[in-house]
Amino acid sequence: MGVYKIAVLKGDGIGPEIVEASLLVLKRVGEIFGHDFVLEEGLIGGKAIDEKCTPLPQETLDLCLKADAVLLGAVGGPKWDNLPTDKRPEKGLLGIRKALDLYANLRPAKVYTALIDASPLKKEIAQGTDFIVVRELTGDLYYGEPRGIFRNGERYAINTMHYTESQIRRVVRKAFEIARVRRKKLTSVDKSNVLEVSALWREIVEEEKQNFPDVDVEHLYVDNCAMQIIKRPSTFDVIVTGNMFGDILSDEAAVISGSLGMLPSASLGDKHALYEPVHGSAPDIAGKGIANPIATILSVAMMLKYSFGLEKESSVIEQAVERVLQMGYRTPDISSEGTTVVGTTEMAQLISKEV
């Protein structure tokens, strides 16, 4: 019984289709549980460049700042690929992350029993995998200064890995809080045998550990973690790491599931939050009605849980997804012999019905 204001940014490529499909499920949840989801649309990415000459118009930003949460489809496509880097659709995304101070990127890596054959890993190793990578999103090499290409006789280039104590602490706390309501295991990843930034990271994890005595903490070097994610994925619960290592490890972890089309994400700040599928705008299949809406539907489920505290509603969606998969329905990207192939809207309707 609540009123929730959601900024809806459909974006480019398959963005509009998958977002509309996910809204069918949201609407159904609203009807059943008596919530009022107020949707307001904004432009972002390529479409915004076409209509407003910028990937992130001010009115879109205002809309997001006033909303209780942001739901994003996907941005980008070949049409805008030749623009200079700072004018490209992706800049809209980076701009929004920064403007909303979204510091914790949550990327669940989950293997669905019904889809286990799609994993590149052996079944015995993949099964039971269900962890979340919490990637810091506002610091590190991404934003550090000084940076640039210079010349001193020959060219040389510099980027700066930079983290402050408070930047590390807030994301580490968020990861501890998430671990606390899951299987109570936190893996912190760094390269503290080489990097001072990592040494500070590890120190702060050790400090925060005192506040979460119920959570088991493990420290792994990033090179070792890249191995263990493949060797023993089912033993992880929550992995927390910096922006750069998190970029690499969350994508590595995503492959285990076997389908990017299944993977949602949340980017959380203290005041704002944004939810989007992990996959891109897939311009090659846009408009055909065959895109997999599940990653976006599961992003909606994350929104209900993390932004609105609607745990029950969230897990009802997750269970509906699992049931529809068990019933054998698949979009083309995850289909295999003996399954029933359905389109974007049909998949969303099936899931709505199971809610």
Next chain:
Amino acid sequence: MGVYKIAVLKGDGIGPEIVEASLLVLKRVGEIFGHDFVLEEGLIGGKAIDEKCTPLPQETLDLCLKADAVLLGAVGGPKWDNLPTDKRPEKGLLGIRKALDLYANLRPAKVYTALIDASPLKKEIAQGTDFIVVRELTGDLYYGEPRGIFRNGERYAINTMHYTESQIRRVVRKAFEIARVRRKKLTSVDKSNVLEVSALWREIVEEEKQNFPDVDVEHLYVDNCAMQIIKRPSTFDVIVTGNMFGDILSDEAAVISGSLGMLPSASLGDKHALYEPVHGSAPDIAGKGIANPIATILSVAMMLKYSFGLEKESSVIEQAVERVLQMGYRTPDISSEGTTVVGTTEMAQLISKEV
């Protein structure tokens, strides 16, 4: 018919056993092909700390500087784990890399048909995997200044990602040269959509491409590469990347083979070179005669090829290893049902016999 001077640094844990085993194979190659391998031993790591109070004594360094190549076992162990970072056995290793200016770390990732069941990947995906990661070893976040933990109200920490044009160019060239005598495919890995250091890296790869028109070049972002290594490992030939990304990706790639006990490495400079197994000193099984000597034996094979230009002798060893595996012999770490388990020395003798 040559005389080759090899500095032999056995190191700690299983180091002495596996190096001695590998020397049996080297001796056999010398006899058959009429080469004279002159061995001189030096102390390194924990043993050097115990006897000389430093992980890298000057006389060891002198020995390496005068040798045609260095063969290293492994360093470290629990006995020395509580020493301060700059006095630990690993410092001996980092010190030697730096003193010999070893800038290209070659890490083959190969799946042996006989061992394919040990891979965490599905057979269809793992089979045919045979690529080399060329990791830059003298620059990047590892050595960049400024670095440290500071305070400005709160603590903050900094590391510097730094590369010069010539540092990039020499390792990129080395990678092109290696690709040229393999399947002529080079994958350069960077994060040039975010990092200026990566933008310079990509520029230099594009420049050097002109000098190697027979080699196909592909650029991948590091996050995407972390996915593709698991999704399509058999499509890679040579991967070249910086020190930090290479640390992560080469370990990720190592897991595909299913056994670290099989993986050799070479660290090449323009004047010197060092060869060592990828695995560590495994103190838990040291002295039991059960350690797998194959990674060290294959490191010897790399030495023959890369330092002495003895291509034939090198591939004779590689083929001997494959035959012994096909005959069903295994050390305990790679054993499975129906195979014959042998010890360290016996494995080396079997391989020698097949040379």
